[in-house]
Amino acid sequence: MAAIAGCSGSDGGSGGSDGSSDGGDDSSSDGSSDGGGGSSYDGQELNVLTWGGYEGVSQMVEDMGASTNLKLISSDKEGFNTLQGGGASQFDVLVLDNQWAQRNAKADTIVPLRREEYPAAQEGTIIEKFNWPYQTFGFDGEQWAIAPRWGWEGMGYNDDEVELADLESEGYAAIWDGDYKAMAADAPTSVIPLVMQQIFDLDENPMAIEVSDSRLETLEETLVEMFNSVEAVHQGAAALRQAMLEGNAEIVLGVGNFELSQLAAEGFDWAKVIAPPEAGGWFWTEGLCLVNNPDLNRDLANEFINACLSPEGQRSICWDGESKGAPANTAAFDAFSEEEQKTIMMYKDKGFEAADEILSGLDQYLISPQQEQWTEIWERAKARSDL
Template identity: 25%
Template sequence: MPMRKLAALLQVGTLTFMSVALTPAQAQARETLYLFNWSEYMDPEIISEFEARYDVDVVQSYFGTIGELYARLQAGGDSQFDVIVPSNYYVPRLVNAGLVQPLDKDKLPHLDNLMPRFSDPDYDPDGRYSVAYQWGTTGIVYDTRAFPDAPESWSLLFDADQNPDQPFAIQGDGNVMVGAACAYLGHGYDCADRESWLEAGKLLLETRGRSNFTGFVDGTPVLQQLARGINRVGVSFNGDFLNARNEDPAGFEHLAYMIPQEGAELWVDSMMIPKNAPHPDLAHKFIDFILEPEIGARLSNWTYYSTPNQAALALLDDELRESPSQPSEEEMARLHALPSLDGAELAAFQQLWNEVRSR
């Protein structure tokens, strides 16, 4: 879901470096795993270790939005990639479209390391098609100097009396923002009925019409704007916030992350194997490799996001064992997954969001 760690861009284009020169015979003998992932979402050292352990190469390609991933698979990508990393609300859609294959759990001996909440998720009963990779939350980042007594509420965005003049931005992801508007209106973050969407759409149109609205700015860019004072409120992800704060402590000294009381998003990014993956056995090896406790902890320590791996928790950096990386029980009670939409419901939602964006 998020975009992070510029160090990953030191890899050449979408390909990882090969550590040694191979003869033609060696190159032909080596298998290649094709990974399609979010940008800056994988520790390069983990890739190198997997390559060395199994004497294979890994070719990484990146997508910037979940829609881009879906379109690529529909255009033949289901036979080009071995492992993909979609967000939870797209998992049922990929399954229903016949773009992914069931997992062979006999080839995943470390599967029991998953926390119970990720072993049988609503979006993929019994984890038949997906294995959780990382998870996190979507919340509000705000400047504590502008809002010294800020309520834990979406009102920082949606209430003109609460925020009459401080510049703010909202995300370009309609699922996130309609959910936020629904939550603020009392319909729940996971609202999925058209009447609630229409009310949310009206609120979003009113919000974007205010003089201190600065535009649709996604999670990573808005953090940079907040650090520079261009915006005072924005919507971002907990891991991106922690990463940016560690890289720029001075710029984030007066910034805080919060999960609104009305409800916010808990998202899960999962590993799946496309329907016609060229190397499904190698794909299972890679998924199981990520499920190893040490590897799972190293991944989270690099991304700053939460691990779904129970066995990895003891190996996490201290910062990742507390909020906002690990929400408290009270914060967890506020979090909800976005509904998965398809068919007529998806078309209606997209029409609503297009109207919000275009007016």
């Protein structure tokens, strides 16, 4: 999940790198290696266009005898443009986020999936919210992706310094009410949906609708108030994590379990995330796709996808990186210890058993039809504020 830079970026991606410049183990360079083994895939090659975090699964496929090449992307837009620009003939698998499955399907850069090729889909072990057929990955009556991992966004907080009951009562208004030291991500498409969930009585996902000019004006005034109240805004998740570590921020807006899980993994179990019950939050899902390559090695590509969905693969993509994602396949839950589950979820000291509880209060991340206006409002509010 490219959090701040991707998930919150102008292209509406979410993906599997942190998006911050903190030198994590997800590099932006190509990784390729030759596999050994003695399977039927000896001498075959798989090319994957992906976020970081899939190196372990790549090794699993190499153990079958194939060679794998990972081309890492920093945004969904980059992946889309790569395939549209003639790259489809160079790749077999694409890892993307959310609505980018539909965008790629409409652009004919990926091909439909067949449910019978994926045991996790057939057996119904994918989390119900994401299980086949999953609307976000659907287009023209077909499924174009299957989910390997997900995460959720709301408000991060220091459980040692903040009363959870206060945040549950105040919601995101706690960011601009001044009772706690607050910071925000400099990420309009991440933060604005949360602010809208707080200040408007909406019956729909704020990212799925167009709101009136008067509501956009109210949004801008609220953002000015927020910018006047916070200690700072930061483009990268690393800066927000550091601010929490140094005690300069007790609550942070526009980040979630993926961005803050590094703190929990390093033993700072006071780091938690909340989606206030009255306001809610949003969630993202990655998707595994088959590229519309005329020479697609479908069998080998599906070996990679099914390896991602296996307990071993789920553990690798969700735990091995510095930032932790949540597994989409419930059959893999037991591959994680109770403490590891809590580290990933960052929710009230609960593990994966809380997935349905969390998701029930969240909206699917979408690319807003008013995204350009949101960005303009964000920049105008910053300029008007004392920040």
